[in-house]
Amino acid sequence: MISNQALLLLMLSNLWPSTALPFMSGNIGNLFGMPESDGKVLQRSKRGWMWNQFFLLEEYTGNDHQYVGKLHSNMDKGDGTVKYILTGDGAGTLFLIDEKSGDIHATKRLDREEKAMYTLHAKVLDRNTNAELEPDTEFNIKIHDINDNEPKFAREIYFASVPEMSEVGTSVATVTATDADDQTYGNSAKLVYSILQGQPYFSVDSENGTIKTALPGMDREVKENYQVVIQAKDMAGQMGGLSGTTTVSITLSDVNDSPPRFANHSFRVTTVESTEIGGAIGRIKADDPDIGHNAEMEYSIVGGHDTFNIITDQTTQEGVIIIKKALDYESKKDYEFRVEVRNTYLDARFIHGVQFKDYATVKVTVEDVDEPPVFTRNPYIIEVHEDTAAGSFVGVVLARDPDADNKPVKYSIDRHTDLERLFSIDSTNGTITTLKALDREMSKWHNISVVATEINNPRQTTRVPVFIKLIQTISAVDTDEPLVGHKFVFSMSGTNPNFTIVDKEDNTANILTRRGGFSRREMSMYFLPVVISDNDYPIQSSTSTLIVRVCACDSRGNMQSCSPEVLPFSDGLTTGALVAILLCVIILLMIVVLFAALRRQRKKEPLIISKEDVRDNVVSYNDEGGGEEDTQAFDIGTLRNPEVMDANKLRRDIIPEMLFPFRRTSPIKDNTDVRDFINGRLQENDSDPTAPPYDSLATYAYEGSGSLAESLSSLESAANEGDQDYDYLSNWGPQFKKLAEMYIGRSPDRET
Template sequence: MKRSESLRKAYVLMVLWAVAHLSSPGSGLRALRRTTGGRRGSTGLTGQDANGVPLRRSKRGWMWNQFFLLEEYTGTDMQYVGKLHSDGDRGDGSVRYVLTGEGAGSLFKIDEKSGDIHATKRLDREEKAYYILHAKAINRFTNEALEGQSEFIIKIHDINDNEPRFTKDVYTARVPEMSDIGTSVIQVTATDADDATYGNSARVVYSILEGQPYFSVDPETGLIKTALPGMDREVKENYQVVIQAKDMAGQMGGLSGTTTVSITLSDVNDNPPRFTKTLYEFRVPESVELGGTVGVIRAMDADIGENAEMDYRIIGSDGPGMFDITTNRSTQDGVIVLRKPLDFERKRQYSLRVQVENAHINPRFFSVGPFRDEATVKIVVEDVDEPPVFERASYVMEVKEDAARNTIIGSVSASDPDDKNSLVRYTIDRRTDMDRVFNIHAGNGSVYTLRELDREENAWHNISVLATEFNNPRQISRVPVYIRVLDVNDNAPTFATNYETFVCENAKANQRIQTVSATDPDEPLGGHRFFFGLAQEAAGKANFSVRDNKDNTAWILTRRNSYNSLQKSVYHVPVVISDGEFPMQSSTSTLTVRVCTCDREGNMKLCNAEALTARAGLSTGALVAILLCVIILLMIVVLFAALRRQRKKEPLIISKEDVRDNVVSYNDEGGGEEDTQAFDIGTLRNPEAIEESKQRRDIVPETFYPPVRRPVLPPTRDNNGDVRDFINQRLVDNDSDPTAPPYDSLATYAYEGNGSVAESLSSLESVTTEGDQDYNYLSEWGPRFKKLADMYGGDDSDRDS
């Protein structure tokens, strides 16, 4: 370092001497005013050009060369820059020199009389390389400019005072291991703040100080390359390389800087996997479940990352398909798993040949050697006390439904797979046979019935049989047993549904009125075959016949023309249905036929209530339920009405002898709202409450118009004419009788006749002078009114009667 500092000082002194010599007043760097002769500012003729035009030469003004100043001046006196001088300066002190521009007055000062320029401070070229200034020469007394203002430059001369600096303090780089010589790693760059256009102060040369012989650096570009072949990451992974940058083209006296490059060798797959052992041995119990782990083997690979990923496989085994091996990607271990059940009594040891190889092989390194390895795996099976094993996975047994109790229907068999061959005890899992239909012999496994079976109730029984070792009751196994109950023809066929039909009164003989079919809960192998026929007890006096269609259906036909509902409204046809199985089963089903009135096309028009409900699809039970509900409702209504009458009304009559049943028919409602005394309902409650002074306004008093009685002729076939005449005559007699007291009367009529002006059928709703009316007493007239209506509203034969 002392030597370098001495060389630097010598170099600086040499440069200072050269600059001072070149800048001396007699060097030609001073300001010169050049003219062509004559006085300052004058022009003169110098001749003519080719065209005869006179030539003139004018004053050229100030001509300045550059001033040069050395940076980093270390002297005690101010550094001399240069001298300004005008031709007009006679040395008498009349000229004053003025300096302006960058640094004028602060960095640079000028002597007004002599024009000498000095630098007042040390200058740094790296801070500012040049300064632009302006100079003028002025007459000190008149302040007139002797010369026009002119510009000149003071340029700072560079010295080598800056060492090279790298762009980074520390560089990091990666290069694959086993790379060839000359493989590029990284390029480093150093810069020098000195002037690159002047000398070699900024010319940098690179060299390697540490890292040889593994790496090299290009001296001009700074590119680092590998210099040694076969660098192995597994041997050494990280390298620290020191690079130097030196200016002055690397010559003596140049300044330098260094940087460190951290180079890491990246991994390549140049190492094969290797088993840690050539023989692995595992001991596993025979009770290991399928898919369970038998053992774990491991191979080592010097590589890392995906280059160390391995695949395992079984290349040989004395138990094909018994085991499989997979790779644990997180640990790269080989996991051996079980694929088939182990059996100590059948095979006690297995031998496997296992191979491992890299998952990602680099073809460049095939020549290094095989990228795989092999090992032997020995698996020893250990004995475990196992539960009994049934000969079959399930059992299917059959038994007829008419089998007697304690009938053996089949047997199961289980044995102890262990060498000790323990005895086995059989039981039935009662959770699968809660009704205790079956049982099993504990010693030989025979299954038998405990009670009679019914296929129509349960066609299948699914039970479980347990097998337990005598020596170890905890060792239990189970097997499903499916018991099928075989069909026996023990059920008679019956109607498929509850048939109810009707026959028209105008029906013809051999007319079909219903098609019937049958059902049977039995299930014969060849399917059902039903036979239909009329019961023998009804064959002699039958009104209907049964025709078997030979397809499990039958027709019900009429045997005569016309039926009379008045004579008989319901017929019951007994039909015998039998099957074709052995033993043959038969039953008698009854078909209900009701007689109804139909039109010519056979459509039912009128039928009794039972027939109508039957056609509507209501069963007898439903009809009974409906009728009971109606009766209960009617009883509630009647009871409520009776209670109300007892609470609000006075007795209708006082004397039992004063009860008269009158049925009055009329077609006159009275005088409407204006006739409030026509029918006083109050008298209906108590005949004694009649006001004698009140007269009926709808009839003429007896004193003025004596009553006229007209003979009444009962209607006959000869003189009735029409029922209307008879009813009208009755109405006139009642209306014209003023002596008829208004006792409890019910004026009803079923026929008003033509031309009646009455719009309602009764005047019972006329307004009265008293309170609420109660019409419950009308219900007792219902049967009598119906009888009277039947008498007068029926046909001619009824009137004759």
């Protein structure tokens, strides 16, 4: 048998064939107890150690020290003068060396997994002088591995999931074990995986530990959790190999492979008619074996419904039926509709060939409740003439019991809304009358509340606001003194689509609306020409314009933004006033004409040189006008010079009932008496229907040619400085006074 040392050296020669074994004496044959080869001694030409690396098996179980190897130098003559010294990892404790022979032994059992290699240093010394015979040389002691460690998994239990209905071979998870043995030496760390529990549902890859599905159509709704045991065995799975196991808990995750279904396809719901709009009256539920968002559903009424709607409670996945329109037991008691349920989220892999929705029928029964009275209108807006006397009729409100038995109703006024006690109401028929006279100047609106109460059940009451508006009336006065009182007739010029006038035949009239729905956006102001005529002969009339403003009001009828009053204004004066003003103006103009004639005897030209308006607009008001908006109420064209006057000028404030041709004669150019000229002009204007009364005057300041009066000025021209007659006004005064009496028809002693 070959000794362990020889085997060790043989292994070394195989590992390092290029390095000769360093022996000072003897040869390999002597070392193994073999004769010399051909009687020659093999000698190394170069000194050196005979070792480089030693190998030692781990986990030695013998009682003696484990032999490692032998150190030997070619300086050793075998006479005991050489001493071997060992230093490095574990020298002197774990590893011991015989100083004389160089044998190395391990004193303890070694574990490769604890330390796989030790590095030491060897020295050769002269025993007598301690001089180094060889330099310090390094060598290794490598621990050979044996299969003394089983495979281990990182965790005792793993958790994994895979979608239900997955195809065969779908990867679930990968589990890996580790072996502490040497991966590069033998099969001690070569692992093989196998499944001990979990078949036939799952399988495992023997090389990498990947778990896969092995059975098709695994349904979460049938079985959700699986326990799979995986084993890892070393030595490539051979007999005698060590093994380790782990458990993998696999859960089938949900997919939307199940449609919602109604357990009962008919539902009945009962509610009362007083349920408010938007209130819930019942719930229905469909079942879906899926979980999470795969079980989310949405409900809808097939074809929609005008009275009911259905929404989904996202927490409970129930369909909630709500009121969409007010219920009325007396109108309809029973309803029936069809409800559809479907999944919110669909999986395209499972919808083919499967109806992922279901239907159910819902019947709703409405129950009667005792309801309060209902007014025919809400609110009421009633118009009453101002200055209405006490006990006058105002209006009627009407309420009824909406229940089938139609219980009687009584009426009352909430006195908190009528603190002055201006109104009363008939408790039986709802007729409202005045208790006191109403004054529009004190209050234009009266807002009261009327209460309707069921006689058999006083708890059933209803309130309604009643807005009472006082209507303004118009009136007129005449400064004349008729023999038998004033009698005025009111009318409206033309046809007005918005308003009408009603003559009350008591010298007052009412203005009423002919339509509703006035809007400030369309028109904020209306102008109503009102014609007022007397009953004396000759009949005199006047036109006034009434301004009606559209006001913005709130829901209770209170005015929010508007002028405080509806103000009429006048666009004309009485005939007598106009004539008096006209005579005064004519006298003044004649004085101016005569004065100019004295200064310009040799020049005969119109008094008004240019065609610009040189006029005095003398207006007398006995009522409040309309301000700047009143400019359309009169025409001042009459004041223009006859040569520049528009012959077709008509009034712009009203539409005349008949169109008359405008007639005007040319100024007198021959020797005509001034009185005849003025009198002719007055008669001409009296017979002209388009002539005044306006707030304007016609100007006759035109000097005629060949006047018999010649110059009436008290001043002589510059060429004639003789005595003058300064009493010309006293000569002409009686003539003008007589002319005024002729036109006005009044006594001479009366003041004009």
